[in-house]
Amino acid sequence: SPLLIIAGKPGVGKTALLRQFMHRAHEGWRMTLITARVEMGRDDLLREMARGFGLTLDARINHEQLYEALITQLRALRQSAQVPILLVDDAQYLSAAMMELILRLCAENDSGHALSILLFGTPQLQNLLESPALKPLAARVTHTFEVTPLDEEETGAYIRHRMRAAGAEDDGPFDAMMINRIHAATGGIPARINEMAQRVLSGRPMGEAES
Numbered sequence: 253s254p255l256l257i258i259a260g261k262p263g264v265g266k267t268a269l270l271r272q273f274m275h276r277a278h279e280g281w282r283m284t285l286i287t288a289r290v291e292m293g294r295d296d297l298l299r300e301m302a303r304g305f306g307l308t309l310d311a312r313i314n315h316e317q318l319y320e321a322l323i324t325q326l327r328a329l330r331q332s333a334q335v336p337i338l339l340v341d342d343a344q345y346l347s348a349a350m351m352e353l354i355l356r357l358c359a360e361n362d363s364g365h366a367l368s369i370l371l372f373g374t375p376q377l378q379n380l381l382e383s384p385a386l387k388p389l390a391a392r393v394t395h396t397f398e399v400t401p402l403d404e405e406e407t408g409a410y411i412r413h414r415m416r417a418a419g420a421e422d423d424g425p426f427d428a429m430m431i432n433r434i435h436a437a438t439g440g441i442p443a444r445i446n447e448m449a450q451r452v453l454s455g456r457p458m459g460e461a462e463s
Contacts, residue, residue, distance in 0.1 A: 253394035254361045255354075257381070258372045260399030263443030266372045269399060270341055273370075282306075282334040288345040297350050298322065305329065305336060319356075326366045336367045343373035348385065355389040401440030407431055410442065411449055425452055 260266050270285070277283060284304025286297065295315055302309060302322050306329075313321070326336045338357075340346065346354070360366040371377060381390040402410055408431040412423055426434075430452065438444035 254365065254368060255358055255389075255392050255394055256368075256370045257377065257393055257396040258370060258399060259375055259378050259396065261401065261441060262374055263441045264399045264401055265442050266399050267341055268442075270339060270370075270372050274339070278335075280333060280335055281337050282329050283337045283339060285339045285341065287341045288343055288350070290345050292345070292347075292350070294347070294349040294353050297346075297353060301338060304338075323360055323366060326360075327364070330364075330366065338367060338369045339372070340370070341372045343371035344376040344380065345373075346371075346377075346380075351380070351386055351389055355386075355392070358389070358392045402435075402442065402445070403440060404432060404435040407435040407438075407440055407445060410445060414446075414449070 258266055258269065274283060274285065282305065284301060286300050286304065298315065298318055299309060302318055305322065305325050307321060307325050329336050354369060357367055357369065378396070380386060381393070411426050411431065411434070415424060415426070426449070434445060434448045438448050
């Protein structure tokens, strides 16, 4: 797929999912991971992509020359039976100019698939794509996947899994009542569950998990 969106609340596990995706990647995939930042600009994004896909950068090259070199590189990778995939974490921080660059890259697929793009972000990313200025990009989204919080049963299974992974032979203090309390306090967000479970194990008051 040319463009996929993976969205979910902070702490729900998007980055963990991204890492598993990379860990289990097909040997023919050529992946580049970029973490978007508030201070990042369009040219920063383009240069990080170029490096990730194997280009040696010349400081004197301008934006258009670098863009054309990147497209040539992507098509060369496809010709060598590699599948270029761009992964962007924290994609909600992409600026309008960077979104325009993503749209331009997607348009390259009209003349032959050059690049697959996966954007991982918070619901703010989806809100951005609903803006009138980004309708052309939103129209190119093939699929949107939502990473949802855990329900109470999944919360219990998650905690038990973490306990076993840490070497515990039983469930410790995490009986059904404690699982219920943790789920209610955390909303099923794994990052918050981790924090709350650690409080329980250390004997500290549960309180409420931080957002």
